[in-house]
Amino acid sequence: MLNYMLQETKKLLLALGITPNYDGYDYLVTAIKLVILYPDMLHALTKELYPAIAKEHKTTSMCVEKSLRLACKIAWEKGNRALLNKLMGTTVIEKPKNGQMIGILSISIHALLAESDQP
Numbered sequence: 001m002l003n004y005m006l007q008e009t010k011k012l013l014l015a016l017g018i019t020p021n022y023d024g025y026d027y028l029v030t031a032i033k034l035v036i037l038y039p040d041m042l043h044a045l046t047k048e049l050y051p052a053i054a055k056e057h058k059t060t061s062m063c064v065e066k067s068l069r070l071a072c073k074i075a076w077e078k079g080n081r082a083l084l085n086k087l088m089g090t091t092v093i094e095k096p097k098n099g100q101m102i103g104i105l106s107i108s109i110h111a112l113l114a115e116s117d118q119p
Contacts, residue, residue, distance in 0.1 A: 017079025024071025
């Protein structure tokens with residue numbers, strides 16, 4: 001199931017216009033995985049989630065936060081705005097913050113996993 005989750009997460013990020021040449025792509029994949037496994041991490045971005053991502057990728061929490069901000073900016077400015085609106089359930093009028101983006105992507109992937117027949 002973990003491989004399926006990672007595969008679907010990567011497909012969703014690509015559909016949003018966030019590509020693997022950005023560090024934020026890998027950090028978002030990790031963030032979504034961690035939030036699906038440990039939902040409370042979404043409420044502790046700077047204290048738990050960013051440090052966990054930084055540890056896994058051998059970088060700093062500050063670099064993680066900055067790269068995630070850039071990934072959100074890319075999705076907002078150059079990405080698939082229609083898909084972003086669909087995921088958010090409304091017309092988005094300002095760039096989503098890191099926590100909003102991680103939250104909505106985690107919910108989307110979690111829902112996809114729930115309806116799939118993956119073990």
